[in-house]
Amino acid sequence: MRRREFLTLSTTSIGGVLVYSLDREIFRLSPQGNRPIRIPLRFFSQAEARIVAAAASRIFPSDEMGPGAREAGVAVYIDRQLAGPWGRDRYRYTQEPFEENAPTEFGYQGKATPRQIYRQGLQGLKGFDRLKDGEQDEKLKQIEATLFFSLLRQNTIEGMFCDPMHGGNIDMVGWQLIGFPGPRMSNYDDVDQHYGEAFRPKPVSLREVTGRKVRPGEDLE
Amino acid sequence: MKTLLAVDVVIVGGGWTGLLMAKELGSRTSLTVVVLERGGPRGTDHYGDDMDELDYTIRFRMMQDISQETVTLRHDVNQRALPLRQYGSFLPGSGVGGAGEHWSAVCPRFLPDCFELLSRTTEKYGAARLPEDHAIQDWGISYDDLESHYARADLLLGVSGKAGNIRGKQIAGGNIFEGWRSAEYPTPPTKIPYFSAVFGEAAKSLGYHPYPVPAATTSRSYTNPDGVSRAGCTYCGFCETFGCMIGAKAQPTNILLPVIAKRKNVSIRTGAWVRRIVHDAPKGNGRARGVTYIEGKGEEVFQPAELIILASWTLNNTRLLLLSGIGERYDPATSEGTLGRNLTHQVVFSAATAFFEKPLNRFMGSGASGMMLSDLDGDVFDHGKLPFLRGGTLGARTARSLPISDCGVVPKSVKTTWGSEWKKAALHYYDRAGRISFSGEHLAYVGNYMDLDPVYKDHFDDPLLRLTLDWRENERKMVEYVVPKAVEIAREMGAKEVTPYSGLRRYDATRYQSSHLQGGTIMGRSPEHSVVNPYLQHWQVSNLFVLGASVFPQNASANPTPTILAFTYRAADAIVDGYLKNPAALA
Numbered sequence: 001m002r003r004r005e006f007l008t009l010s011t012t013s014i015g016g017v018l019v020y021s022l023d024r025e026i027f028r029l030s031p032q033g034n035r036p037i038r039i040p041l042r043f044f045s046q047a048e049a050r051i052v053a054a055a056a057s058r059i060f061p062s063d064e065m066g067p068g069a070r071e072a073g074v075a076v077y078i079d080r081q082l083a084g085p086w087g088r089d090r091y092r093y094t095q096e097p098f099e100e101n102a103p104t105e106f107g108y109q110g111k112a113t114p115r116q117i118y119r120q121g122l123q124g125l126k127g128f129d130r131l132k133d134g135e136q137d138e139k140l141k142q143i144e145a146t147l148f149f150s151l152l153r154q155n156t157i158e159g160m161f162c163d164p165m166h167g168g169n170i171d172m173v174g175w176q177l178i179g180f181p182g183p184r185m186s187n188y189d190d191v192d193q194h195y196g197e198a199f200r201p202k203p204v205s206l207r208e209v210t211g212r213k214v215r216p217g218e219d220l221e
Numbered sequence: 222m223k224t225l226l227a228v229d230v231v232i233v234g235g236g237w238t239g240l241l242m243a244k245e246l247g248s249r250t251s252l253t254v255v256v257l258e259r260g261g262p263r264g265t266d267h268y269g270d271d272m273d274e275l276d277y278t279i280r281f282r283m284m285q286d287i288s289q290e291t292v293t294l295r296h297d298v299n300q301r302a303l304p305l306r307q308y309g310s311f312l313p314g315s316g317v318g319g320a321g322e323h324w325s326a327v328c329p330r331f332l333p334d335c336f337e338l339l340s341r342t343t344e345k346y347g348a349a350r351l352p353e354d355h356a357i358q359d360w361g362i363s364y365d366d367l368e369s370h371y372a373r374a375d376l377l378l379g380v381s382g383k384a385g386n387i388r389g390k391q392i393a394g395g396n397i398f399e400g401w402r403s404a405e406y407p408t409p410p411t412k413i414p415y416f417s418a419v420f421g422e423a424a425k426s427l428g429y430h431p432y433p434v435p436a437a438t439t440s441r442s443y444t445n446p447d448g449v450s451r452a453g454c455t456y457c458g459f460c461e462t463f464g465c466m467i468g469a470k471a472q473p474t475n476i477l478l479p480v481i482a483k484r485k486n487v488s489i490r491t492g493a494w495v496r497r498i499v500h501d502a503p504k505g506n507g508r509a510r511g512v513t514y515i516e517g518k519g520e521e522v523f524q525p526a527e528l529i530i531l532a533s534w535t536l537n538n539t540r541l542l543l544l545s546g547i548g549e550r551y552d553p554a555t556s557e558g559t560l561g562r563n564l565t566h567q568v569v570f571s572a573a574t575a576f577f578e579k580p581l582n583r584f585m586g587s588g589a590s591g592m593m594l595s596d597l598d599g600d601v602f603d604h605g606k607l608p609f610l611r612g613g614t615l616g617a618r619t620a621r622s623l624p625i626s627d628c629g630v631v632p633k634s635v636k637t638t639w640g641s642e643w644k645k646a647a648l649h650y651y652d653r654a655g656r657i658s659f660s661g662e663h664l665a666y667v668g669n670y671m672d673l674d675p676v677y678k679d680h681f682d683d684p685l686l687r688l689t690l691d692w693r694e695n696e697r698k699m700v701e702y703v704v705p706k707a708v709e710i711a712r713e714m715g716a717k718e719v720t721p722y723s724g725l726r727r728y729d730a731t732r733y734q735s736s737h738l739q740g741g742t743i744m745g746r747s748p749e750h751s752v753v754n755p756y757l758q759h760w761q762v763s764n765l766f767v768l769g770a771s772v773f774p775q776n777a778s779a780n781p782t783p784t785i786l787a788f789t790y791r792a793a794d795a796i797v798d799g800y801l802k803n804p805a806a807l808a
Contacts, residue, residue: 059639065648091280093291093306095677105729106294106303137640153639161624162275178651180584180624183272185466186455187585192412198580198652210270217276 006038007049007075039076042083043115048122049075054129056156058136067173069156077159077168078152082115084218089113114151121148163206165216175203183209222513224523230254231512231526233495233541236319237782238768238789239532240477241377244447245793247480247487250801254486255524257493257514260285260316263474268464274623278462281308283323285315285534290679292536294730296691297668298553304677304685309731310566311738312462313534317491318473320534320736325461325588325620326437326470327780328380330371332599333364333400335662335777342610345600350610352695356556356563356665358774361746361755364400367787372403374786378471379443379451381589382406382435396432398595411440411454411590416581416655420617421592423713429594434618436589437471437782447480460588461621470588492517496681498529498545500762509547509765515681527804528796531742531767538771539671539741540686547762548752553668553689559752561671563740564688565776568613568661568696568725570734572707575716576632580652586619593617597703598778599662609698613661613778615707622652630654632718657707659722660735661699665775671741690728697725737781739773754808756795757788763806766792 041049053075062068081087102109112120121143128139143149159168161175163182169175175182182203190199206214230246232239235258243256276282293302314320334341339357342350351357384405385395410433413421424431438460441453454469468475481487493514500509511525531538542548542560551562593616595601604610629638629647637643674687704721711719745751748760753772759765768789770781799807
């Protein structure tokens with residue numbers, strides 16, 4: 001087994017709420033002074049996690065519109081997805097022969113798994129997290145057309161808006177940003193009301209709705 | 222290989238058709254019936270905690286395990302087929318209830334002339350107007366033959382809607398272009414969410430005849446003729462790709478399982494992967510003797526049976542017959558053979574994506590709550606001077622506005638796809654974008670068909686099914702005609718920006734269309750041109766019946782579930798009242 005690696009984030013950068021314990025529970029942690037928070041990683045090395053966190057936060061930045069990938073814990077979400085069945089291509093037909101240059105209408109036909117695509121893509125982004133914002137944007141523009149970038153972009157959106165049980169969308173910041181109330185059981189009284197005005201009930205997570213812990217897909221098998 | 226004790230009836234597949242047939246045969250006869258379902262078990266209240274977009278919509282929790290089996294695709298016979306390695310243009314379900322569990326529950330009937338498409342079209346426009354390479358056929362029955370069975374299906378599901386034609390009398394507010402109904406819908410229309418209501422108003426002011434989408438997400442609590450009760454819909458929006466948490470959406474598990482569970486003569490075996498139908502009729506007439514399947518533990522067993530009902534997912538019906546060597550394989554070069562012919566999909570896309578100033582609250586709704594119109598469907602409008610035949614419906618459903626799937630739907634004026642500027646637009650437009658969808662007819666062509674792939678295999682080393690499938694000029698011209706009309710409605714709705722559909726090019730396996738594929742084991746009047754007779758009985762093997770959309774000679778623009786159920790009822794009647802009394806060819 002590999003040495004356990006951690007993603008170390010300053011409490012100021014994430015609002016001091018985010019911690020995963022070893023049994024994969026999310027805990028709220030009040031910031032104690034400026035002590036950094038250490039999150040156990042399942043797939044990435046510490047250096048890789050920092051790059052992914054930095055890149056995701058250029059894709060979905062924290063800005064005057066509100067929180068972004070950093071506050072939502074997107075890097076942690078992606079780490080867990082890659083460590084789980086999706087990362088090793090459990091949800092894809094992987095029999096040979098592969099066709100690396102298939103027409104787009106046939107979807108991705110290559111051999112590499114999401115884990116391999118990330119590992120290789122991150123090779124090209126060494127030192128990315130130490131660049132300035134503008135330089136990071138330039139770097140991302142150079143790789144915009146790659147499969148790695150399209151995965152990273154898609155996974156960033158997933159990490160922003162997934163149910164919090166998957167490690168992203170912490171405190172439902174993504175849902176609050178976009179105005180999605182989560183798995184609300186009934187809209188019966190509201191569905192034909194509020195015409196033309198924003199109706200924004202307080203978001204609820206699946207765990208709050210069901211009253212029990214639901215096992216996320218990344219923890220299966 | 223172990224041989225099990227013989228049973229009277231074996232049903233391959235535990236979805237809508239297999240379980241409806243099991244319910245009918247189980248209730249109306251004392252035959253021993255075994256349903257073989259290759260997926261896992263489900264109960265009536267299975268969906269307490271599935272409202273998770275990531276695992277269900279993005280990772281396809283309810284679908285067949287694509288790592289085990291998929292299909293291959295090529296656009297024409299000169300291309301090398303490639304496997305669909307991840308889900309895209311359609312979503313086959315798995316487990317008890319099948320795709321009937323994760324459907325959106327849109328529940329229309331087909332237009333009457335769909336069942337006599339070849340003769341009606343030829344009669345009106347002449348044979349010369351048909352596309353040169355068409356393979357259009359009549360079904361061998363008429364809408365009038367089917368209406369009473371449609372009515373049974375509507376009652377079974379408790380479909381919500383507003384009739385537009387009761388026994389020939391047109392009724393404003395319903396679909397005045399539909400075929401006659403013997404009765405009003407069992408339950409009133411669903412509530413209409415804001416975006417859909419605005420669509421309805423705009424369409425009406427432009428002279429169209431909008432009506433509420435027929436929905437099996439029932440508008441109020443309902444008890445069907447089998448005594449099965451369901452709650453009314455709460456518009457939570459988790460319908461398509463999900464099972465309904467409160468059972469308001471009609472699903473095989475909540476309306477068929479409760480009846481089956483009371484019948485001691487019916488049993489369902491899950492984890493039973495059928496590989497072959499065993500028969501003594503490679504060509505010509507003969508009998509099926511049973512099926513072989515892999516049990517959960519991996520052992521292959523033989524289940525003998527007197528009567529075999531093939532009721533698996535539409536494409537798999539064709540594949541199982543091809544693998545079993547039952548019937549004559551279709552050859553597109555000569556148009557000889559019948560098995561695998563007339564593969565069709567459905568022409569479905571967002572005709573106009575409309576961006577509004579006001580928020581739409583699109584998270585509230587159901588898979589089938591909305592308004593639609595049929596003014597551009599079938600042959601409702603004259604095609605005499607148009608460069609295509611047939612048409613489809615335009616509609617505005619308010620369903621499935623989930624944030625991972627819908628974040629980033631922005632107008633064309635937004636040039637970036639990431640970063641601050643894009644984020645600002647993505648957040649602003651998330652709840653200000655609505656889709657006017659087109660659901661159009663896909664004609665059958667000589668060159669669109671199915672056979673077995675020579676290269677790729679499933680996890681048991683059986684060849685995958687190969688689809689040879691592409692659009693033709695008729696579909697492309699239909700799209701060109703209908704998109705500007707959708708844009709006009711969007712403008713009338715007050716949209717500030719509208720993105721029209723960019724047009725059909727080659728068949729795209731990555732873009733979700735619908736899970737409505739038809740053909741392969743088509744029905745018809747003669748064994749020269751079809752696989753099953755109008756009672757869905759195999760022409761050559763009289764103790765084999767085939768259920769589901771694989772028997773449709775071509776697509777009919779509307780979603781297929783009520784039609785599939787109506788045909789299953791009709792086949793059940795033919796078996797109980799005809800075949801069991803005299804086990805021979807019914808036609």
